[in-house]
Amino acid sequence: MADLPLHDQGDFADADRGFIAKLSPAVVRTADGRVVWDGDSYDFLQEDCPETAHPGLWRQSRLCARQGLYEVTSGVYQVRGLDLSNMTLVEGDRGVVVIDPLISTECAAAALKLYRAHRGDRPVTGVIYTHTHVDHFGGVRGVTDGGVPILAPAGFLEHAASERVYAGHAMTRRAVYLYGRALPRSPEGQIGCGLGMTASTGTVSLIPPTLDLTRTGQEETVDGIRMIFHLTPGAQAPAEMNLLLPDHRALCLAENATHNQHNLLSLRGAAVRDARAWARYLTEAVSLFADRADVAFASHHWPTWGGEAIVRFLEQQRDMYAYLHDQTLRLINKGLTGPEIAEAMTMPPQLEQAWHTHGYHGSVSHNVRAVYQRYLGWFDGNPAHLWEHPPRESAIRYVECLGGAAGVVEFARRYIGENDLRFAAQLLNHAVFADEGNKEARDLLAEVYTRLGHGAENATWRNFYLMGALELGDGIVPATMDVTSPDLLAALSVEQIFDSIAIRVDGPRAWHERLAIDWHLTDLGERHRTTLSNGVLVQQRDPRAAAADLTLRLTKEQLVGLLAGKGVEGVEREGNTAALQRLVAVLDRPVPDFAIVTA
Ligand SMILES: [Zn+2]
Numbered sequence: 001m002a003d004l005p006l007h008d009q010g011d012f013a014d015a016d017r018g019f020i021a022k023l024s025p026a027v028v029r030t031a032d033g034r035v036v037w038d039g040d041s042y043d044f045l046q047e048d049c050p051e052t053a054h055p056g057l058w059r060q061s062r063l064c065a066r067q068g069l070y071e072v073t074s075g076v077y078q079v080r081g082l083d084l085s086n087m088t089l090v091e092g093d094r095g096v097v098v099i100d101p102l103i104s105t106e107c108a109a110a111a112l113k114l115y116r117a118h119r120g121d122r123p124v125t126g127v128i129y130t131h132t133h134v135d136h137f138g139g140v141r142g143v144t145d146g147g148v149p150i151l152a153p154a155g156f157l158e159h160a161a162s163e164r165v166y167a168g169h170a171m172t173r174r175a176v177y178l179y180g181r182a183l184p185r186s187p188e189g190q191i192g193c194g195l196g197m198t199a200s201t202g203t204v205s206l207i208p209p210t211l212d213l214t215r216t217g218q219e220e221t222v223d224g225i226r227m228i229f230h231l232t233p234g235a236q237a238p239a240e241m242n243l244l245l246p247d248h249r250a251l252c253l254a255e256n257a258t259h260n261q262h263n264l265l266s267l268r269g270a271a272v273r274d275a276r277a278w279a280r281y282l283t284e285a286v287s288l289f290a291d292r293a294d295v296a297f298a299s300h301h302w303p304t305w306g307g308e309a310i311v312r313f314l315e316q317q318r319d320m321y322a323y324l325h326d327q328t329l330r331l332i333n334k335g336l337t338g339p340e341i342a343e344a345m346t347m348p349p350q351l352e353q354a355w356h357t358h359g360y361h362g363s364v365s366h367n368v369r370a371v372y373q374r375y376l377g378w379f380d381g382n383p384a385h386l387w388e389h390p391p392r393e394s395a396i397r398y399v400e401c402l403g404g405a406a407g408v409v410e411f412a413r414r415y416i417g418e419n420d421l422r423f424a425a426q427l428l429n430h431a432v433f434a435d436e437g438n439k440e441a442r443d444l445l446a447e448v449y450t451r452l453g454h455g456a457e458n459a460t461w462r463n464f465y466l467m468g469a470l471e472l473g474d475g476i477v478p479a480t481m482d483v484t485s486p487d488l489l490a491a492l493s494v495e496q497i498f499d500s501i502a503i504r505v506d507g508p509r510a511w512h513e514r515l516a517i518d519w520h521l522t523d524l525g526e527r528h529r530t531t532l533s534n535g536v537l538v539q540q541r542d543p544r545a546a547a548a549d550l551t552l553r554l555t556k557e558q559l560v561g562l563l564a565g566k567g568v569e570g571v572e573r574e575g576n577t578a579a580l581q582r583l584v585a586v587l588d589r590p591v592p593d594f595a596i597v598t599a
Helices: 010-016 039-046 055-065 105-119 156-165 168-178 275-292 307-332 338-344 364-376 391-401 405-417 421-434 439-455 459-474 486-491 494-502 556-563 578-585
Strands: 019-021 027-029 035-038 068-073 076-080 087-091 096-099 124-128 150-153 211-213 219-222 225-231 241-245 250-252 295-297 515-521 526-533 536-541 550-554 572-575
Touching: 010 055, 019 105, 027 105, 035 039, 035 105, 039 055, 055 459, 068 105, 068 295, 076 105, 076 295, 087 105, 096 105, 150 156, 150 225, 156 168, 156 486, 156 494, 168 459, 225 275, 241 275, 250 275, 275 307, 275 364, 295 307, 307 338, 307 364, 338 364, 391 405, 391 421, 405 421, 405 439, 421 439, 439 459, 486 556, 494 526, 494 536, 494 556, 515 556, 515 578, 550 556, 550 578
Parallel strands: 096 124, 124 150, 150 211, 250 295, 515 550
Antiparallel strands: 019 068, 027 035, 068 076, 076 087, 087 096, 219 225, 225 241, 241 250, 515 526, 526 536, 550 572
16 A cells, blocks of 8 residues: 555554553443443454455554553543543542543443552542533443533533434434444454444433533633633534643643544534634644643544644644645635545645544545535535435436346446446446345445445445445344433433424424413423424424413423423323323334435
8 A cells, every 4th residue: 555654653652652451351331231342352453454454444443442541641541442432531639530431331430440440549520521422421420420520611511412302313323334333343344433443332421511611721720630721612523622731731632633534524414514613723722732732632542742743743633624625615616516526635645644634534535525515515506416316216217227127237247347336336226226125236236335345444434335235135233222311311401302392293294283382391490382383393482471272380300201201290281281192193203223225
């Protein structure tokens, strides 16, 4: 691989630096014995890179699979490789402050236990959530029951909860593909996701922050540890922050600079991120902190030591996002469309020579389309694309025009022979969408996806291709993930709760319903009205006069209970109770395991 900087082995030294101890065996279970994390399942990565993996990705996965307790600098420790993310521990006067307590309480507890085994039984005296993604807060109850300061960037709670309100079920389904959840962990199967190995599958919790950070430069002290915050909203996450530990000369970069090119748009689906803001925050981080830090660490991957190396790392990360942003817009303004820009975009060779700019999690190809999407959206301006048939209807017609399914498969074999796997996948996808019973087309498409996956530098592309191949062979993998977490439900605002009901209204079924329900939240002292008309559930705070069909007096906890399918017992009702039943009758259910690679 001429394009890989194979001479540069520095990351291996950094990934091993400060190593104290492993968790052995690296298996974490729930109280009833279910495995939620198995680091040992990746031991095969010690072998040389096989034909079935991209050498760059294999190398990245080897680095990510390292696990254990590490000293970052005196008084600052990290547990890495016991979940998708890192847990950082900063020792204070009385105990230890935890930065980003992983996804699952079980993993967080195991990480804390490993730390304590080597650093003493220090109490957790504070928690920092760097941002709103679940791999940075979900394990919190594994390290504390609360009663300690919990610091987070302003807007944290709203955004942490909201990601699950709107498109959460679809994201959860697509995350099965993103992480390759159903794939065997093997040289032919799942070998990580670039940002780490995979997401743990234990208990997700959330304790609301006790202090919101609202401005860059804000300084706080927790357990004697001084911290200076740098807010970075709207880039990698809607609410996020870096922080400097000035007395340790250590800089926490949250997830704003990691050892890969990150996503401007996750393939599981998300609101598109702002590369321009991201680049600017990295410039700010350099000017604010670079001369005050001897080590920079993040909540994924390994730290970077030395002032010069930190600046180089941050500037290269910055240039990468700025280049993607600016060059995509340059080409947009010359009339190129998303797929054309993805094909045309080449990163500067100086950046390509740094491992951490490579697309193990995000990719140049899908990130430039994200920039296109942010500025121009789904339509490329070509009227032929305004009113296309949906995929299955298109597929039936393409197959007919190509002389039937057998002909399509024949053509596909020709393109496979020419190693044009991309077009073979397009052709075979038509054949499968036109007739999902076409076993020959399915098998051949699975073979093509497998080869595309094995060749992919990007771990999430690999996982998507291999999951596609798996489901073409075995059918849809049933959803086993429980997406509800009592803590996350409780964190929803009343407005978010009504939003989550509104998006379940089956429009056509509700076309002719008209009803109004008043909700008096007794514990919050809030009054809300929901009105169903024209197939829409509209919510309104502090409604004026006009009587509702039904008034319910309840606590927020009871409202959450109603949402989770509990009854109305204990809820004070006034008016026509049937109104609530009529509302419930028009609510639809999400499909947790919808088809992706078949129609
Ligand atoms: Zn993360």
